Amino acid sequence: MSSLPPRVTSPRHWLRGPTYSVRRDPLRWIPNWFKDYGDIYRIASPLGQATVVGAPELARQVLVDRYPRYQQKSQAYSVLRILMGNGLVTSEGEFSMFSSDVRGAAADVSGPIATLNEYALRMLRRPWLFLLPRRFPTPFNHAQYRALRSLNEIVHGIIRARRRQPAVHDDLLTMLLTACEEGTGRGMTDEQLRDEVMTIFVAGHETTANAMAWLLYLVSQHSEVEEQLLAEIDAQWPGNGLTPENLGAFSYTCQVIEESLRVYPTIWSIGRRCTEEDELGGHRIPPGMNVVVPIFHFHWSERFWSAPEKFDPSRFSPERRPPPEAMVYFPFGAGPRSCIGNHFALQELMIMTVVFHRHFQFRLQPGFAVEPDPLITLRPKHGMAMVIRPRREFLPSVESKTQSSDLATR
Numbered sequence: 001m002s003s004l005p006p007r008v009t010s011p012r013h014w015l016r017g018p019t020y021s022v023r024r025d026p027l028r029w030i031p032n033w034f035k036d037y038g039d040i041y042r043i044a045s046p047l048g049q050a051t052v053v054g055a056p057e058l059a060r061q062v063l064v065d066r067y068p069r070y071q072q073k074s075q076a077y078s079v080l081r082i083l084m085g086n087g088l089v090t091s092e093g094e095f096s097m098f099s100s101d102v103r104g105a106a107a108d109v110s111g112p113i114a115t116l117n118e119y120a121l122r123m124l125r126r127p128w129l130f131l132l133p134r135r136f137p138t139p140f141n142h143a144q145y146r147a148l149r150s151l152n153e154i155v156h157g158i159i160r161a162r163r164r165q166p167a168v169h170d171d172l173l174t175m176l177l178t179a180c181e182e183g184t185g186r187g188m189t190d191e192q193l194r195d196e197v198m199t200i201f202v203a204g205h206e207t208t209a210n211a212m213a214w215l216l217y218l219v220s221q222h223s224e225v226e227e228q229l230l231a232e233i234d235a236q237w238p239g240n241g242l243t244p245e246n247l248g249a250f251s252y253t254c255q256v257i258e259e260s261l262r263v264y265p266t267i268w269s270i271g272r273r274c275t276e277e278d279e280l281g282g283h284r285i286p287p288g289m290n291v292v293v294p295i296f297h298f299h300w301s302e303r304f305w306s307a308p309e310k311f312d313p314s315r316f317s318p319e320r321r322p323p324p325e326a327m328v329y330f331p332f333g334a335g336p337r338s339c340i341g342n343h344f345a346l347q348e349l350m351i352m353t354v355v356f357h358r359h360f361q362f363r364l365q366p367g368f369a370v371e372p373d374p375l376i377t378l379r380p381k382h383g384m385a386m387v388i389r390p391r392r393e394f395l396p397s398v399e400s401k402t403q404s405s406d407l408a409t410r
């Protein structure tokens with residue numbers, strides 16, 4: 001039987017081992033250890049161990065080829081489970097996510113979701129908090145409990161209303177409501193539906209919001225990219241409003257989005273737990289071992305990209321874009337458990353990028369420090385303070401062509 005992957009021993013510290021370093025600064029240490037130990041290594045701590053893989057064929061093995069052996073998700077997901085329950089959307093086909101009754105609740109849910117996100121982040125930063133019962137009477141636990149209760153009330157209210165009037169809407173919630181278990185023909189319980197709806201609210205909100213923040217930042221820092229983007233947007237801007245059909249004309253905009261997701265992949269790492277003994281890169285992976293696929297390493301490595309530190313949307317031109325099977329670019333994951341919101345997110349980002357840049361200029365607030373913070377998502381640590389000016393102030397052509405109906409995004 002082959003041996004376990006090499007165990008990381010650096011940096012040496014009498015009390016704090018590599019687990020401490022990787023928690024504090026994963027974006028630095030994970031790639032450094034690939035240089036020291038090769039494409040696969042193991043980080044061990046008294047609380048468990050994780051194998052990290054850094055070669056495309058190993059990532060493919062875990063996420064795609066042998067995914068049944070790596071199904072169970074690992075620690076970060078147990079934090080998310082507090083918010084989402086056990087929701088996982090498995091429905092297929094084209095759908096609009098939610099109709100107006102659910103969208104109407106967006107303003108009510110954003111506050112509680114922010115509180116719960118804060119709670120999840122705190123738990124990840126301080127894993128020992130898992131030892132305390134969630135009902136332990138601290139002000140923070142109380143706030144998260146209240147937020148969860150009001151979210152549950154909103155979501156259950158929508159589900160009850162839909163059950164009373166099922167046929168009116170044609171969206172994801174109706175699909176979930178009418179979905180039946182194969183064999184038994186049983187539909188989902190209200191609790192299962194609640195978990196599915198929460199999964200989509202949570203998985204789809206923070207990821208796309210952060211992707212948009214990074215894109216605005218990157219474009220504002222690269223005048224030649226901004227010029228090309230604005231030229232395309234002004235040339236292709238449809239007088240009668242954006243539709244999914246005419247979004248296809250914005251090909252450079254799409255490259256800008258793909259390149260920003262390479263530079264700042266908002267889901268920066270994927271975790272799995274091995275459920276059946278396997279061999280990875282000639283090493284034994286026992287059941288129970290956590291396996292980490294750090295997406296950002298694949299996106300940033302000089303092995304796979306020339307000048308990876310450069311923001312260059314032309315990497316995603318039809319001639320240059322890497323094929324999916326190369327497994328060097330996968331911001332939405334890969335294999336059967338990849339993102340179900342992939343196309344929805346790209347469409348949201350396209351609409352926002354086009355509409356925002358058509359009407360406004362974005363500049364980073366002078367002196368503002370931007371720093372990536374890799375928690376559940378890769379987000380700007382201190383937010384993204386930008387000065388926003390209407391383009392019509394300095395580009396009269398935008399005003400003359402822009403009718404209020406132009407903003408319609410149907």
Ligand code: HEM
Nearest residue numbers: 203204207208211267270331332333337338339340341345
């Ligand atoms: C830029 C935006 C987004 C990015 C970068 C992103 C990225 C990802 C990634 C990398 C995964 C795979 C995680 C894993 O393998 O463990 C994932 C899963 C998932 N995403 Fe997204 N996502 C985005 C937007 C969305 C949106 C808008 C939705 C829903 C409306 C969504 C719903 C989900 C769900 C439900 C899963 C779990 C799928 C499963 O476990 O089978 N995501 N996402």
